[in-house]
Amino acid sequence: MDCNRLHTYLDTEPLVAPPAEVLEHLSQCASCREAWALAGKVQRILRSLPEPYVPLGFEERVLILSRRASEHRHHRVARGWALALAATLLLGISIGIVLQWAAAPMGGYQLRTGAILVPADTATVVRIALDAAHPLHHVGFTVNVPQGMQLQGHPGEQQVAWSGELAQGRNVLNLRLVARSGAAGTLETALHYAGQDNIFKVQVVAIEDESLRGIVRRLLARMKLV
Amino acid sequence: MTGNDDRRVEFEALVRPHLGMLYRLAYRFTGHSQDAEDLVQELMVRLYRSPRNLAAMPTLRRWLVRVLHNLFVDQWRHRLHTPFGHLHPEPWDGLFENVAGVPSPEQEAHAADLRRQVLAALYNLSNEHRALLVLHDVEGRSLPELTDVLHLPLGTLKSRLFRARRKLRTALSERNPSARPDVVADEVSQYGL
Numbered sequence: 405m406d407c408n409r410l411h412t413y414l415d416t417e418p419l420v421a422p423p424a425e426v427l428e429h430l431s432q433c434a435s436c437r438e439a440w441a442l443a444g445k446v447q448r449i450l451r452s453l454p455e456p457y458v459p460l461g462f463e464e465r466v467l468i469l470s471r472r473a474s475e476h477r478h479h480r481v482a483r484g485w486a487l488a489l490a491a492t493l494l495l496g497i498s499i500g501i502v503l504q505w506a507a508a509p510m511g512g513y514q515l516r517t518g519a520i521l522v523p524a525d526t527a528t529v530v531r532i533a534l535d536a537a538h539p540l541h542h543v544g545f546t547v548n549v550p551q552g553m554q555l556q557g558h559p560g561e562q563q564v565a566w567s568g569e570l571a572q573g574r575n576v577l578n579l580r581l582v583a584r585s586g587a588a589g590t591l592e593t594a595l596h597y598a599g600q601d602n603i604f605k606v607q608v609v610a611i612e613d614e615s616l617r618g619i620v621r622r623l624l625a626r627m628k629l630v
Numbered sequence: 631m632t633g634n635d636d637r638r639v640e641f642e643a644l645v646r647p648h649l650g651m652l653y654r655l656a657y658r659f660t661g662h663s664q665d666a667e668d669l670v671q672e673l674m675v676r677l678y679r680s681p682r683n684l685a686a687m688p689t690l691r692r693w694l695v696r697v698l699h700n701l702f703v704d705q706w707r708h709r710l711h712t713p714f715g716h717l718h719p720e721p722w723d724g725l726f727e728n729v730a731g732v733p734s735p736e737q738e739a740h741a742a743d744l745r746r747q748v749l750a751a752l753y754n755l756s757n758e759h760r761a762l763l764v765l766h767d768v769e770g771r772s773l774p775e776l777t778d779v780l781h782l783p784l785g786t787l788k789s790r791l792f793r794a795r796r797k798l799r800t801a802l803s804e805r806n807p808s809a810r811p812d813v814v815a816d817e818v819s820q821y822g823l
């Protein structure tokens with residue numbers, strides 16, 4: 405066995421129980437040992453990736469959106485959050501808003517705002533997307549929840565704070581928000597990193613499911629989808 | 631209810647149980663939740679437009695995996711999004727998708743770094759290579775099973791897997807020119823060296 409054949413073995417065979425000739429080569433060749441170790445780690449990482457989480461209401465949403473799109477041959481397939489939001493709200497289930505924020509590199513004070521309507525007394529996932537140009541360690545997160553609303557799992561807490569990291573690329577913060585009917589206010593998410601603050605403000609208004617359905621129906625009608 | 635409605639209701643009843651599986655697969659293919667939704671939606675639009683007799687299909691689940699795979703490999707060009715480089719749903723107490731949590735010891739940080747590098751490399755591969763690694767190395771389906779699912783010859787899959795792994799490993803070893811010797815010794819000792 406030579407180094408080339410060992411590398412071929414690495415890319416074609418499962419790494420458990422290698423034959424004697426492989427072991428023998430590994431015992432003599434430091435660079436192949438290194439490659440072997442890395443390949444083993446890579447396989448274990450790939451094999452142990454967690455199951456992706458299927459968003460709440462995905463099945464209904466995708467069936468409705470694709471049915472509508474298929475009925476409107478000349479419309480391009482509807483994409484985007486506005487429509488997804490409309491369709492999920494129509495179903496009385498939840499999704500939120502994506503505020504995209506490019507940090508390249510992170511610095512200064514940034515403010516991003518948006519506004520959403522959420523159904524009252526139902527958990528709505530407010531998603532905030534953060535695109536980081538490079539990994540950021542020791543990031544402080546603070547979420548301020550308006551009166552009349554709370555984060556699921558954090559009853560009675562108007563402020564939830566923790567620290568963590570941002571990976572390179574897209575990071576998604578899922579805030580499961582439950583709001584009383586009529587509640588309105590600003591959901592504020594602050595990121596603190598290297599002495600800088602980045603704040604995301606989302607105006608949230610909670611209204612009764614029925615009036616929300618009416619709004620969404622009009623929205624869909626305007627988009628010529630119903 | 632018209633005949634069209636009947637067919638639609640039947641179609642939806644047949645595919646609905648598989649949509650979660652398709653989403654998870656699409657998420658792993660694309661690396662992005664919105665892309666995953668778009669990809670499954672694209673597939674469903676096509677199925678609505680050209681209905682097939684799904685009820686007569688004995689292996690509907692497998693067929694859906696194949697058509698999703700083919701759509702992704704042959705036609706999916708993407709997208710505005712940069713790849714996540716991660717597939718972690720909610721490790722931090724359900725709040726954050728992509729966060730390693732509280733500051734971890736150095737070793738954990740190394741492991742997390744490697745994990746991110748692996749995912750970044752995975753999402754830099756071609757759709758074809760990534761799809762096969764997802765099905766084979768992530769989901770653990772065997773090559774003989776995949777010849778059945780994808781209707782591709784075993785030889786094609788073998789050489790595709792070889793090239794995909796080689797590319798992945800090459801990308802990673804460029805980033806990891808020197809694995810620490812103690813780690814290497816640890817790894818190898820598992821194999822009786």
Ligand SMILES: [Zn+2]
Pocket residue numbers: 406407410429433434435436
């Ligand atoms: Zn060697």
